[in-house]
Amino acid sequence: MDWDKLRIFHAVADAGSLTHAGEALHLSQSAVSRQIRALEESLNATLFHRHARGLILTEQGELLFDATNAMNKRLDAAAARIRDSEEEVFGELRVTTTTGFGLLWLAPRLPHLYRKYPELKIDLMLEEKVLDLPMREADVAIRMKEPSQADLVRKRLMTVKMKLYASKEYLEKTGVPEKLEDLHAHRLLCQSTTSAQVSAGSSFVQRLLTYDIPSLLTVNNYFGVLQGVLHHLGIGVLPDYVIEDFPALIPVLPEIESNEIPVYLAYPEELRQSQRIAAFRDFVQDEIITYRKNQRKIAENAAMQ
Structure with a gap:
C-alpha cells in the first residue's frame, strides 16, 4: 500500500475536508482528490461518504483511519526517541494524571522542573480517563493505581489517603x-x-x-x-x-x-532511554523525597502540640 496515499488519506479523514487537508499538506484540492480516488480503487472500497457539509468516513474508512492513526502514534514515538539528545533535555513531553493530583500536587511543583530544563515543553493532560501510553496518547502518566499493561515501565511513588x-x-x-x-x-x-x-x-x-x-x-x-x-x-x-x-x-x-491509594509513575518501555522521560522521572522522585520530609515535619509538629 502506497505510504504517500495513506498519509493523504489520514489528513483528509482528520480534517473532514479535501480543501483543509490540501492546505495542511500544501497540495491542491484536485491533487488530494486524485490520491484518494486512487487509494479507493486500489482497495476496491469507498472510504468516504461525500455530502455538502464535508466528508464522513465509511465503515471501511474507519478501519483504515484506525490503522493510520496507530501508525502515526508509533512514528511519533520513534521520532521522539530519535530527537532525544544524550545530554540535553528539550522538546514536548505529554504528561497525563488525574485532575486533582495534577492541579493540587504536580502543577505547583513544575516551576522546579522548568528552572532546570527551560526548553522543555510540558503538555499536561488532566482527566480521570486512563490514556493508552503504548498507543502514544501520552508519554508518561502518574496514576492512582498500578498500571495493568505489561509493556510499561512503572514505579510506585507514594501512597495517598x-x-x-x-x-x-x-x-x-x-x-x-x-x-x-x-x-x-x-x-x-x-x-x-x-x-x-x-x-x-x-x-x-x-x-x-x-x-x-x-x-x-x-x-x-x-x-x-x-x-x-x-x-x-x-x-x-x-x-x-x-x-x-x-x-x-x-x-x-x-x-x-x-x-491507602498507591501512586505510580508509568511510561512505555520504548521510551526507557528518553532523556525527557528521565528528567521528568527524576524531578518527580526528588519532589516525592521533599514531600515525605515535609510530611514527617508536619506530623512531628502536630504531635508536639
Missing part, C-alpha cells in the same frame, strides 16, 4: 466534630460517588454519607472541593497531600481516613 479538612473560620463558627456522628451538624464537601475517581475515595465518601449528613456539596474533582473548604463552606474530603501546600487547613477527625 483521603481525609477530612476544614478552615479555622468554619470550625470556629460551627464547632469541631468529635465523632463521626457529629458530621450530621455540618456540611460535607466531596466528590460525587458517581463521578470518576479512585475506588478508595468513593468508598470513603459512601461510608461518611451513612451518617445522614443533611447538607452536601459535591464537585467532580478535588480542586473544587478544596476551593469550597478554603471559602469556609464546610468539611471537605481531600487527599492528605494538600496539607503541605495549604497548611492553614485543619484536619478534622484525623483518625478517620480512607484506605
Whole structure:
C-alpha cells in the first residue's frame, strides 16, 4: 500500500475536508482528490461518504483511519526517541494524571522542573480517563493505581489517603466534630460517588454519607472541593497531600481516613532511554523525597502540640 496515499488519506479523514487537508499538506484540492480516488480503487472500497457539509468516513474508512492513526502514534514515538539528545533535555513531553493530583500536587511543583530544563515543553493532560501510553496518547502518566499493561515501565511513588479538612473560620463558627456522628451538624464537601475517581475515595465518601449528613456539596474533582473548604463552606474530603501546600487547613477527625491509594509513575518501555522521560522521572522522585520530609515535619509538629 502506497505510504504517500495513506498519509493523504489520514489528513483528509482528520480534517473532514479535501480543501483543509490540501492546505495542511500544501497540495491542491484536485491533487488530494486524485490520491484518494486512487487509494479507493486500489482497495476496491469507498472510504468516504461525500455530502455538502464535508466528508464522513465509511465503515471501511474507519478501519483504515484506525490503522493510520496507530501508525502515526508509533512514528511519533520513534521520532521522539530519535530527537532525544544524550545530554540535553528539550522538546514536548505529554504528561497525563488525574485532575486533582495534577492541579493540587504536580502543577505547583513544575516551576522546579522548568528552572532546570527551560526548553522543555510540558503538555499536561488532566482527566480521570486512563490514556493508552503504548498507543502514544501520552508519554508518561502518574496514576492512582498500578498500571495493568505489561509493556510499561512503572514505579510506585507514594501512597495517598483521603481525609477530612476544614478552615479555622468554619470550625470556629460551627464547632469541631468529635465523632463521626457529629458530621450530621455540618456540611460535607466531596466528590460525587458517581463521578470518576479512585475506588478508595468513593468508598470513603459512601461510608461518611451513612451518617445522614443533611447538607452536601459535591464537585467532580478535588480542586473544587478544596476551593469550597478554603471559602469556609464546610468539611471537605481531600487527599492528605494538600496539607503541605495549604497548611492553614485543619484536619478534622484525623483518625478517620480512607484506605491507602498507591501512586505510580508509568511510561512505555520504548521510551526507557528518553532523556525527557528521565528528567521528568527524576524531578518527580526528588519532589516525592521533599514531600515525605515535609510530611514527617508536619506530623512531628502536630504531635508536639
